[in-house]
Amino acid sequence: MKKRxxxxxxxxxxxxxxxxxxxxxxxxxxxxxxYVYDVNPLVNRQTMxxxxxxxxxxxxxxxxxxxxxxxxxTGAVLSALVEKCIGCQxxxxxxxxxxxxxxxxxxxxxxxxxxIDRSKxxxxxxxxxxxxSNTLQWLTDxxxxxxQKHFTLDNxxxxxxxxxxxxxxxxxxxxxxxxxxxxxxx
Amino acid sequence: MQSTISAxxxxxxxxxxxxxxxxxxxxxMFLTVAGIAILVFIGTRMFTHIDLNLYGxxxxxxxxxxxxxxxxxxxxxxxxxxxMIKKGLKLLFRKSTPKTAVNHLAIYDFIRNRGxxxxxxxILIGWGCVLACLVTFPLVFSWMYxxxxxxxxxxxxxxxxxxxxxxxxxxIAFFSYNALNIAAIMVTxxxxxxxxxxxxxxQARAEQKFMYDFLPLYLLLIISVTGLLLTVQNVFLHxxxxxxxxxxxxxxxxxxxxxxxxxxxxxxxxxxxxxFARNYREHYGEQEMKKCKVxxxxxxxxxxxxxxxxxxxxxxxEFNMKDGFxxxxxxxxxxxKYRIARFSGFATHQVKVKEANQNARG
Numbered sequence: 001m002k003k004r005x006x007x008x009x010x011x012x013x014x015x016x017x018x019x020x021x022x023x024x025x026x027x028x029x030x031x032x033x034x035y036v037y038d039v040n041p042l043v044n045r046q047t048m049x050x051x052x053x054x055x056x057x058x059x060x061x062x063x064x065x066x067x068x069x070x071x072x073x074t075g076a077v078l079s080a081l082v083e084k085c086i087g088c089q090x091x092x093x094x095x096x097x098x099x100x101x102x103x104x105x106x107x108x109x110x111x112x113x114x115x116i117d118r119s120k121x122x123x124x125x126x127x128x129x130x131x132x133s134n135t136l137q138w139l140t141d142x143x144x145x146x147x148q149k150h151f152t153l154d155n156x157x158x159x160x161x162x163x164x165x166x167x168x169x170x171x172x173x174x175x176x177x178x179x180x181x182x183x184x185x186x
Numbered sequence: 187m188q189s190t191i192s193a194x195x196x197x198x199x200x201x202x203x204x205x206x207x208x209x210x211x212x213x214x215m216f217l218t219v220a221g222i223a224i225l226v227f228i229g230t231r232m233f234t235h236i237d238l239n240l241y242g243x244x245x246x247x248x249x250x251x252x253x254x255x256x257x258x259x260x261x262x263x264x265x266x267x268x269x270m271i272k273k274g275l276k277l278l279f280r281k282s283t284p285k286t287a288v289n290h291l292a293i294y295d296f297i298r299n300r301g302x303x304x305x306x307x308x309i310l311i312g313w314g315c316v317l318a319c320l321v322t323f324p325l326v327f328s329w330m331y332x333x334x335x336x337x338x339x340x341x342x343x344x345x346x347x348x349x350x351x352x353x354x355x356x357x358i359a360f361f362s363y364n365a366l367n368i369a370a371i372m373v374t375x376x377x378x379x380x381x382x383x384x385x386x387x388x389q390a391r392a393e394q395k396f397m398y399d400f401l402p403l404y405l406l407l408i409i410s411v412t413g414l415l416l417t418v419q420n421v422f423l424h425x426x427x428x429x430x431x432x433x434x435x436x437x438x439x440x441x442x443x444x445x446x447x448x449x450x451x452x453x454x455x456x457x458x459x460x461x462f463a464r465n466y467r468e469h470y471g472e473q474e475m476k477k478c479k480v481x482x483x484x485x486x487x488x489x490x491x492x493x494x495x496x497x498x499x500x501x502x503x504e505f506n507m508k509d510g511f512x513x514x515x516x517x518x519x520x521x522x523k524y525r526i527a528r529f530s531g532f533a534t535h536q537v538k539v540k541e542a543n544q545n546a547r548g
Contacts, residue, residue, distance in 0.1 A: 009529055009530070016546065019544070019545075019546035020546045022546065023546045023547065025392075026388055026389050026391070026392025026393070027389050027390075027392045027393045028389075029389060030547065031545075031547075032544075032545065032546040032547075035522055035544050036542075036544070037522065037523060037526045037534065037541075037542070038534075038539075038542060039526060039530045039532055039534055040532050040534065040537065041537060041539045041542070042537060042539060046530075048526050048529060048530060050522055050525060050526060057501075057503070059498055059501075059503055059505075062266070062497065062498060062501045062503065063266050063494050063497050063498060064266060065264070065266040065267040065269070065270040065271075065459065065463070066267075066456070066459060067261065067264070082300070083450060083453040084452075084453055084456070086457075086459045086460035086462075086463040087296075087460055087463055087464065088270060088463035088466065088467065088490075089467070089486070089490075090266055090490070090493075090494055090497070092518060093486055093490060093491060093494040093514050094494050094497070094498055094514065095521075096505045096513045096521070096525075097521065097522060097525050098516070098518040098519070098520075098521030098522040098525070099522075103299075105296070105299040106296050106299045106300050107290075107296035107299075107460065108296070108300070116393070117392035117393060164528050164529065165528075166503075166505055166513070167503070173529070175529065176529065176530060176531075
């Protein structure tokens with residue numbers, strides 16, 4: 001059963017467990033590849049996670065002169081192959097979400113690979129495994145559809161794709177209730 | 187008057203050497219094979235000194251060239267690669283090029299930063315292979331051979347010229363006979379280190395695949411071990427089974443050559459691109475840096491920002507925002523904050539607060 005990473009942004013409590021968990025994934029060399037942002041840092045404590053959304057047509061891979069960014073059969077956009085990455089950093093400029101990180105000493109780009117050693121076998125990525133607030137979830141398409149019904153919104157604003165993202169993505173994002181015009185009940 | 191004539195008569199296209207070839211591939215193949223043939227003609231003193239024992243390698247090399255050009259011409263046609271190659275060649279003669287080349291191609295500085303163990307194994311495999319190639323191919327095409335005119339002295343002939351006369355028992359002769367053995371020992375040691383890492387290291391184990399990560403190591407190991415066995419057979423076994431082993435060795439080398447452009451080993455001929463990339467970033471970074479449209483930080487060269495926007499547009503990706511900028515004109519933190527702004531409906535990127543620490547290790 002194919003599962004996807006699914007984000008319910010406003011659940012985030014800013015614990016940064018996802019960042020810590022990311023460092024522990026095999027192949028991540030103890031460096032995290034995801035982000036947690038304060039939405040309005042001077043006013044309140046609302047946070048939101050941001051990670052690679054695994055575009056169906058990834059700009060990073062399109063802009064890579066070395067074909068170092070491969071797309072896995074599950075749709076995950078993988079981190080740069082260590083032997084191919086030439087350190088030009090085109091991917092960091094191309095990514096519409098600013099996700100790829102670059103290590104100047106190792107001359108190597110690294111980014112979220114959806115913990116491919118786990119997710120290729122249907123095991124949730126590290127971030128989704130540890131998220132205590134159900135911000136990051138690992139769901140089948142049917143479960144995501146059921147969620148959609150649960151929110152009973154018919155305004156095309158439920159799961160973000162366009163216009164909130166720049167293209168179709170493999171990771172699905174649920175917009176905060178404030179943009180959908182509803183208050184969510186948990 | 188002149189202009190009307192040229193407008194009405196069909197303009198004769200300028201003659202170009204490329205018209206003689208059906209494709210880029212045909213041209214590269216023809217020029218390379220012709221170049222090798224000429225060098226062989228010179229090296230063998232007009233085909234009088236060909237070592238036919240190595241004939242299989244010659245055919246293998248030609249097949250390898252076919253795969254090599256097929257793979258790399260297709261790769262060079264990709265828009266970002268094309269730009270990088272074009273600008274890289276233009277900037278090849280920068281002052282920093284020799285230093286970058288040594289760092290990237292000879293001592294692999296960046297691999298040392300990925301770990302000492304990996305660096306040692308890469309040095310052993312890399313330089314072992316380079317040494318082996320430097321010996322093998324000149325011998326295969328008879329660019330280098332040895333003659334003995336006077337008893338006890340070898341004459342080393344390079345491209346048909348007598349370069350030097352060395353005593354058959356001397357140090358130079360010793361290293362000449364044993365260069366391939368030394369290379370084989372280096373590669374064997376390096377491959378064993380690499381295999382050990384792949385079996386023990388949990389991070390390597392998480393990602394590796396047999397076909398991609400192990401196969402090239404096994405191929406190199408087979409080549410090295412069969413090569414060393416040839417020496418063992420000659421020195422200790424009076425050449426017992428030597429012709430058979432020689433065929434196995436030859437077969438393994440040719441399979442590896444044919445495989446080279448298509449698997450993990452493709453990074454070898456491809457690696458000089460990292461010098462292009464470094465020069466590209468240094469040169470255009472010195473010329474003019476791009477200011478982030480939101481925070482004003484200099485984060486990339488104007489040239490690269492424009493190149494990326496152009497490459498993406500050839501892929502029909504335009505990230506022009508309603509807020510009046512292209513996403514490639516925002517520094518990375520601002521671009522991420524801008525996305526949070528799109529998600530939340532609040533202009534996070536406009537808040538003048540430095541990005542919070544995003545490193546889990548503090």
